[in-house]
Amino acid sequence: MVVVEVKDVKFGYNSSEEILKGVSFKSNPGEITAVIGPNGAGKSTLLKIIAKILKPKSGTVLFDGKNLSREETTKIVSYLPQESSIPGILTVFEAVLLGRLPHLSWRVKREDLEITKNVLTELRLERYAERYTNQLSGGERQMVLIAQALVREPKVLLLDEPVSNLDMRNQLEILELIRRFSKEKEISTIVILHDLNLAAKYADKIVLLNNGSVRAYGGVKSVLRPEVLAEVYGVEVDIISSNDDSIRVFPIKPLSDFRGERIKVL
Numbered sequence: 001m002v003v004v005e006v007k008d009v010k011f012g013y014n015s016s017e018e019i020l021k022g023v024s025f026k027s028n029p030g031e032i033t034a035v036i037g038p039n040g041a042g043k044s045t046l047l048k049i050i051a052k053i054l055k056p057k058s059g060t061v062l063f064d065g066k067n068l069s070r071e072e073t074t075k076i077v078s079y080l081p082q083e084s085s086i087p088g089i090l091t092v093f094e095a096v097l098l099g100r101l102p103h104l105s106w107r108v109k110r111e112d113l114e115i116t117k118n119v120l121t122e123l124r125l126e127r128y129a130e131r132y133t134n135q136l137s138g139g140e141r142q143m144v145l146i147a148q149a150l151v152r153e154p155k156v157l158l159l160d161e162p163v164s165n166l167d168m169r170n171q172l173e174i175l176e177l178i179r180r181f182s183k184e185k186e187i188s189t190i191v192i193l194h195d196l197n198l199a200a201k202y203a204d205k206i207v208l209l210n211n212g213s214v215r216a217y218g219g220v221k222s223v224l225r226p227e228v229l230a231e232v233y234g235v236e237v238d239i240i241s242s243n244d245d246s247i248r249v250f251p252i253k254p255l256s257d258f259r260g261e262r263i264k265v266l
């Protein structure tokens with residue numbers, strides 16, 4: 001069980017621009033923390049800092065109160081970047097087994113094979129086990145990457161838009177599985193999602209990032225409010241309560257007086 005604490009993290013890719021302007025939040029074991037926000041808000045940058053791929057200008061990321069080195073972090077963290085690839089020369093089974101790398105010694109143990117088999121079964125990938133990964137669709141390859149992240153049995157799971165190229169059923173199945181894994185194995189999971197309804201359904205906490213700052217952080221209903229989403233995304237939304245006590249976000253129209261950050265179209 002590892003608590004992740006992001007404390008006042010500031011970062012810029014160059015000295016003149018600040019991409020993250022003092023980001024703080026906490027992710028608890030067994031919980032899913034969704035990071036949401038417009039394009040370019042700094043979500044992927046933040047995840048790379050938590051994974052210790054990038055070094056913050058100031059502030060810290062603590063794992064159970066400790067400032068771990070990159071090497072120590074790799075042992076407990078599984079990080080799935082936005083654009084990942086797998087060598088096509090591996091079969092699905094081999095690629096997923098490779099996810100066990102931090103646990104593997106000079107030989108593969110029975111336990112490594114068992115865990116790999118179990119995860120393949122859970123993700124209904126066993127039918128592809130012998131197939132080469134370059135013979136899969138984009139969505140199937142994404143499932144293999146998620147399987148790789150899970151077989152590591154991490155204490156902290158960092159996922160950058162893990163379901164954005166999956167179909168509706170696979171999106172739900174994967175997020176259900178991630179939720180179950182997180183709860184059963186008490187993993188602190190931080191996941192970037194663009195789909196606010198998936199965030200509403202699966203997150204325990206939401207961090208809403210806007211222009212490098214945390215605009216709102218807390219439970220789903222406290223973050224996903226129409227006035228907050230209008231301010232950050234420049235979109236009028238309806239928030240509907242559903243029978244299962246969760247909420248749904250319905251976009252209505254873009255607001256004409258929106259002055260927020262935009263991707264510049266040349």
Ligand SMILES: Nc1ncnc2c1ncn2[C@@H]1O[C@H](COP(=O)(O)OP(=O)(O)OP(=O)(O)O)[C@@H](O)[C@H]1O
Binds near residue numbers: 013039041044046
């Ligand atoms: N390697 C880099 N060098 C310079 N600037 C970068 C680099 N990577 C990202 N940026 C800039 O940093 C800002 C934040 O990017 P980041 O990828 O963290 O945003 P994001 O919230 O994940 O966006 P999206 O939702 O579009 O994936 C953007 O303005 C982007 O152009």
